[in-house]
Amino acid sequence: MSAEDTVSDAAGAISADRFVEISYDDVIPNNVALGADKQLQRALETWRPNYLGWWNSMGPLGYQTSDVYLRTAVGVDPAGWAKFGYVKMPAYRWGILLAPKVEGRAIPFGRHKGEPAWQEVPGEHRALLRRLIVVQGDTEPASVEQQRFLGATAPSLYDMRNLFQVNVEEGRHLWAMVYLLVKYFGKDGREEAQALLERQSGQMDNPRILGAFNERTPDWLSFFMFTFFTDRDGKMQLAALAESGFDPLSRTCRFMLTEEAHHMFVGETGVQRTIEATCAAMVKAGIKDPHDVEAVRKLGVVDLPLLQRKLNFHASVTRDLFGSEISSNAAEAFGSGIKGRFNEANLKGDDHVLTDATYPVTRVVDGKLVEEQTPALRALNARLLDDFIVDCQGGVDRWNKSIDKSGVAFRFIQPHKGFNRRIGEFGGKRISPAGEALTEDEWKAKSGEWLPNDDDMQFIASLMKPCHEPGKYTSWIAPPRVGVNNQPGDFEYVKIA
Ligand code: BYC
Numbered sequence: 001m002s003a004e005d006t007v008s009d010a011a012g013a014i015s016a017d018r019f020v021e022i023s024y025d026d027v028i029p030n031n032v033a034l035g036a037d038k039q040l041q042r043a044l045e046t047w048r049p050n051y052l053g054w055w056n057s058m059g060p061l062g063y064q065t066s067d068v069y070l071r072t073a074v075g076v077d078p079a080g081w082a083k084f085g086y087v088k089m090p091a092y093r094w095g096i097l098l099a100p101k102v103e104g105r106a107i108p109f110g111r112h113k114g115e116p117a118w119q120e121v122p123g124e125h126r127a128l129l130r131r132l133i134v135v136q137g138d139t140e141p142a143s144v145e146q147q148r149f150l151g152a153t154a155p156s157l158y159d160m161r162n163l164f165q166v167n168v169e170e171g172r173h174l175w176a177m178v179y180l181l182v183k184y185f186g187k188d189g190r191e192e193a194q195a196l197l198e199r200q201s202g203q204m205d206n207p208r209i210l211g212a213f214n215e216r217t218p219d220w221l222s223f224f225m226f227t228f229f230t231d232r233d234g235k236m237q238l239a240a241l242a243e244s245g246f247d248p249l250s251r252t253c254r255f256m257l258t259e260e261a262h263h264m265f266v267g268e269t270g271v272q273r274t275i276e277a278t279c280a281a282m283v284k285a286g287i288k289d290p291h292d293v294e295a296v297r298k299l300g301v302v303d304l305p306l307l308q309r310k311l312n313f314h315a316s317v318t319r320d321l322f323g324s325e326i327s328s329n330a331a332e333a334f335g336s337g338i339k340g341r342f343n344e345a346n347l348k349g350d351d352h353v354l355t356d357a358t359y360p361v362t363r364v365v366d367g368k369l370v371e372e373q374t375p376a377l378r379a380l381n382a383r384l385l386d387d388f389i390v391d392c393q394g395g396v397d398r399w400n401k402s403i404d405k406s407g408v409a410f411r412f413i414q415p416h417k418g419f420n421r422r423i424g425e426f427g428g429k430r431i432s433p434a435g436e437a438l439t440e441d442e443w444k445a446k447s448g449e450w451l452p453n454d455d456d457m458q459f460i461a462s463l464m465k466p467c468h469e470p471g472k473y474t475s476w477i478a479p480p481r482v483g484v485n486n487q488p489g490d491f492e493y494v495k496i497a
Pocket of ligand 1: 132170211230320330339
């Protein structure tokens, strides 16, 4: 029996009771009655081999014939939407799943507030909507490309499996956006769907659209920081798009958010376990000073100041993904009812149209940071970025708690939002992590203390030794508290073929 059979059997068994709406008999599993729209089905079935070609040439390097213990979405019921089982990655059932339709849903914000949500693309907003769907779609394969080489240095089979889980789900998120493009945007949409497979992360001629998705993810610390910070940008953006007046986009994003939560879990616990290994090794060796980097590194663990530099890097690069703090694009997307604020429908205390509202935006004026009240409509990217920073703080606090518990004296701090930015108000300005405006010379003298330097990257690379024995972990990372789907500690998450 092939891995694909195992999953489809499992899904079939489930669909008999709770998940009747998902069709796993189709080549492309879906809950959008794909079989009833032959033209769309044909278009997606034409795209599918190109997607598989992309997966095989740009997806995870190696391990494609290994059985990986993966979860597959088999429903959209929050109480039980996934099924676990061994799957060979290329046989993963990438499906099209939308959250259930909310009958009578109205557009919750903008000029069209209160009108019935659109089931078809509103002609006047077509170009903007297409652009946002393409940008969202572009990040999904980009992240898979960035993480392509990590399997070979996985610190355990548990982590390797988590990497591949994230990768196949980013693949599914690409399918989600391609579905929207192909179903609602005709020939243009089909061309965009193809282009999503052609741009490549980091490529000079045809790079991915957004900056952070052209950075390398060269090691596992980068992967964990990426899934903590950058996948959280995914959460914020998807949440803003889930408010959309274009109902198919809203429903698609709502279901994607379920999967995104796991990616952030992988990031947060990955960093957490790295911290735990470091602190435990320091306590065991009697090292009290976290800044005694040489002594700490000799223990084969990552020193905490280096983790802070990695945090600074990933936080700042990810913040650029919010676009300019003050943006007429964002104002237009909101005004048109296409992209809301985080948690828009539940926000209390304003009219959700924002005609007269203001929002404080930090700007650099005459070399000083000042807060300016700005028309709220134009400050939506600033607001989403602020919400993101608050959301990140929860995880950073939990990391700090685990350092406290060990008795080591160290605290992680999120850098000031102006630190190391390329886009927006702070783009090209030199701001310290504490939020002071610096001269170029001051920046040059200090930035090696704030961002990972060559020595750091070489040290991290030296730690990236694979550990492929079930239940074992490399020195720099602690085992997880619980296994995936409650599997025992020595579970063979990847059967390496
Ligand atoms: N790099 O008015 P502006 C995820 C462009 S992550 C390069 O400042 P706007 C995931 C911008 O496109 C979530 N270019 O900002 C995570 C525009 O160009 P055009 C992804 C940039 O338009 C991990 C121009 O600058 N989803 O899902 O309000 C793993 C002026 O733009 C950048 C989304 O982002 C940049 N960093 O906002 C896997 C949601 N920033 O159009 C997946 C959809 C800006 O003039 N996208 N530019 O040629 C959006 O909502 C918006 O496009 C942005 C930009 C928030 C990205």
